[in-house]
Amino acid sequence: MSTADGLRVVTLAAQAEMALVRRDQVAGPLLAQAARAADGTPAGRLLREASAMVRGAPEREAVRQAALSLCRMALQDAHAQVLGAAS
Amino acid sequence: MSGRLLGQDAAVLGAAGVEVGTLRDIEQWAFRSVSRPAGARVVDAHCHLGVDRDGHALSADDLVADLDAAGIAAAVAFPADEPGPGGDFSQANQRVLDAAAAHADRIIPFCRVDPAVGAERAMDRAHAGGARGLKLHPVAQRFAPESDACVHAVRHAADLGWPVLFHAGFGARPLGPAFAALLEQVPTARVILAHGGRGDHRSLAAVAARYPHVVFDTSIAALPDLATIPPERVVFGSDRPYGDHAQALHLVGAAARVAGWDEVALRGVLGGNLMRLLGDGGAA
Numbered sequence: 001m002s003t004a005d006g007l008r009v010v011t012l013a014a015q016a017e018m019a020l021v022r023r024d025q026v027a028g029p030l031l032a033q034a035a036r037a038a039d040g041t042p043a044g045r046l047l048r049e050a051s052a053m054v055r056g057a058p059e060r061e062a063v064r065q066a067a068l069s070l071c072r073m074a075l076q077d078a079h080a081q082v083l084g085a086a087s
Numbered sequence: 088m089s090g091r092l093l094g095q096d097a098a099v100l101g102a103a104g105v106e107v108g109t110l111r112d113i114e115q116w117a118f119r120s121v122s123r124p125a126g127a128r129v130v131d132a133h134c135h136l137g138v139d140r141d142g143h144a145l146s147a148d149d150l151v152a153d154l155d156a157a158g159i160a161a162a163v164a165f166p167a168d169e170p171g172p173g174g175d176f177s178q179a180n181q182r183v184l185d186a187a188a189a190h191a192d193r194i195i196p197f198c199r200v201d202p203a204v205g206a207e208r209a210m211d212r213a214h215a216g217g218a219r220g221l222k223l224h225p226v227a228q229r230f231a232p233e234s235d236a237c238v239h240a241v242r243h244a245a246d247l248g249w250p251v252l253f254h255a256g257f258g259a260r261p262l263g264p265a266f267a268a269l270l271e272q273v274p275t276a277r278v279i280l281a282h283g284g285r286g287d288h289r290s291l292a293a294v295a296a297r298y299p300h301v302v303f304d305t306s307i308a309a310l311p312d313l314a315t316i317p318p319e320r321v322v323f324g325s326d327r328p329y330g331d332h333a334q335a336l337h338l339v340g341a342a343a344r345v346a347g348w349d350e351v352a353l354r355g356v357l358g359g360n361l362m363r364l365l366g367d368g369g370a371a
């Protein structure tokens with residue numbers, strides 16, 4: 001994955017994180033976009049799962065918090081990738 | 088198998104249509120992503136008990152279940168944002184002390200105060216009840232870290248032998264100059280800046296470098312912030328119930344790989360540094 005590819009995931013995952021924190025409906029589309037951008041990496045699996053969860057039950061608080069956890073781990077992975085350590 | 092999953096009730100997630108098995112695999116993968124040095128005692132520096140004004144909630148029993156699931160020995164706990172009718176957190180502090188008494192080896196109680204509302208009295212009462220440190224939240228309680236009231240509270244904590252954990256993220260104010268002004272007045276304060284100082288990391292890291300007893304906790308922190316400071320200045324934390332232990336441990340694993348922390352560094356980050364700050368050097 002190139003630095004540009006990594007930065008794309010960082011950007012989308014960070015936007016999705018804040019959308020989830022703010023309980024903003026845009027979290028769903030952002031997670032789906034981030035998942036596609038991260039396809040084939042560990043972050044991609046986390047974001048795909050978070051995206052599916054939020055799509056299935058967007059108004060459930062437990063789901064929002066679990067999706068937030070997955071999203072943050074994806075962001076951590078993407079940061080690690082850009083900073084040069086595969087995980 | 089625990090009924091908890093990513094800090095949530097697994098049954099609630101299942102009822103919402105979530106693939107519980109997949110999520111459990113991910114959680115286990117996250118727990119394993121930190122290679123724990125043999126015998127390392129993992130201690131969480133940052134958990135809230137009670138019911139926050141914004142609805143986030145965590146009971147002592149659920150916290151201990153979460154610690155068990157993640158293989159964490161103990162956790163520092165303090166109240167959520169529930170100052171109570173008198174505004175001095177006295178009821179919430181008492182509940183944390185009760186929780187610590189009920190889970191003596193698992194919960195390390197800190198008290199929370201509003202520096203402007205009977206702080207010294209509240210701290211003395213909590214100290215008598217066994218509290219081991221102080222939590223301050225400049226954004227929630229609307230005070231400046233360098234204000235007279237806050238300086239007094241931090242000085243009193245230092246007199247009691249306590250570290251002070253500050254919320255240090257997600258606000259608009261610049262934090263570097265504020266903490267520089269505070270530390271200038273109480274240079275011996277032992278300070279934990281939460282969230283890796285995410286609210287103003289570059290400036291806070293420069294200030295912290297001048298004071299050996301200032302550390303950053305990893306709760307909901309950003310990896311680039313943690314990976315660029317000395318590991319002896321980093322303490323593991325989760326911010327339960329705002330964060331969970333999977334993301335918290337995964338972050339430490341990622342930071343360790345990026346920054347190249349060795350076993351000694353990782354042992355410190357996972358618990359040793361915090362226990363030293365608590366004046367408990369040998370325990371971890």
Ligand SMILES: [Zn+2]
Binds near residue numbers: 133135281326329
């Ligand atoms: Zn917190």
